Amino acid sequence: MISVHSIETFGTHEGPGIRLVVFLQGCNFRCVYCHNPDTQPLEGGKEMTSEEILALLEKQEPYFKETGGLTVSGGESLLQRYALIDLFTKAKKKRFNTTLDTNGSILDEDSKKLLEVTDLVLLDVKHIDPVWHQKVTGAANNVVLEFAGYLESINKSMWLRYVLVPGYTDQKDSLEKWGKHFKDFKNIKRVEILPFHKYGFYKWKELGMKNPLENTPVPTKEEIQEAFDIFKKYFKEVYIR
Numbered sequence: 001m002i003s004v005h006s007i008e009t010f011g012t013h014e015g016p017g018i019r020l021v022v023f024l025q026g027c028n029f030r031c032v033y034c035h036n037p038d039t040q041p042l043e044g045g046k047e048m049t050s051e052e053i054l055a056l057l058e059k060q061e062p063y064f065k066e067t068g069g070l071t072v073s074g075g076e077s078l079l080q081r082y083a084l085i086d087l088f089t090k091a092k093k094k095r096f097n098t099t100l101d102t103n104g105s106i107l108d109e110d111s112k113k114l115l116e117v118t119d120l121v122l123l124d125v126k127h128i129d130p131v132w133h134q135k136v137t138g139a140a141n142n143v144v145l146e147f148a149g150y151l152e153s154i155n156k157s158m159w160l161r162y163v164l165v166p167g168y169t170d171q172k173d174s175l176e177k178w179g180k181h182f183k184d185f186k187n188i189k190r191v192e193i194l195p196f197h198k199y200g201f202y203k204w205k206e207l208g209m210k211n212p213l214e215n216t217p218v219p220t221k222e223e224i225q226e227a228f229d230i231f232k233k234y235f236k237e238v239y240i241r
């Protein structure tokens with residue numbers, strides 16, 4: 001059984017083409033900028049079987065064309081890696097593209113098995129500096145970096161993502177370090193900058209959670225451009241989302 005938070009039937013941001021995006025319930029990070037804090041608790045999801053999700057995929061198949069397919073996102077998808085091995089194996093048998101959106105925080109045998117049936121990984125590396133990573137997510141980044149290294153070692157296609165938050169993730173020296181760390185990875189197909197936004201703020205309120213970024217401004221066009229220019233020194237394909 002897979003614990004699902006919600007499903008988007010015509011997603012265009014979580015991977016290539018038009019996609020069925022399955023957002024899972026439960027996350028092991030506590031990012032200060034989380035725009036889906038309601039996905040964080042492990043409880044409260046809707047239990048679904050692989051077959052139920054595959055039925056939705058098959059319904060949507062005519063829209064996928066060459067590039068679309070299935071994306072599993074969070075919460076944190078790796079928390080349910082064992083169930084996802086089954087889902088992705090069955091999806092691949094039916095020739096659907098499988099994409100995993102993850103924070104890269106668990107690297108064990110089941111994660112590796114899941115990656116064998118994953119076509120593309122969307123990996124958020126939320127800060128290169130361990131102390132800042134801890135402040136931003138509540139967790140260490142050593143496994144995330146190991147996870148990225150493992151993806152490179154098996155030549156697994158990935159899109160690297162970075163949420164740009166003024167005062168938290170926009171330190172120029174860290175952006176440079178981030179770029180230098182990944183610049184020689186041959187498996188990176190693109191880098192995406194996700195400027196922090198406030199669309200999910202109402203959820204923090206509804207949940208009665210204190211929002212640490214309540215008074216943080218969204219990045220200006222100039223700040224976004226600066227981050228773009230730094231990443232562009234290291235990667236060919238950089239996009240602002």
Ligand code: SF4
Pocket residue numbers: 027028029030031033034035036037039040074075076103
């Ligand atoms: S990893 Fe994603 S879902 Fe989890 S807390 Fe961070 S932003 Fe929210």
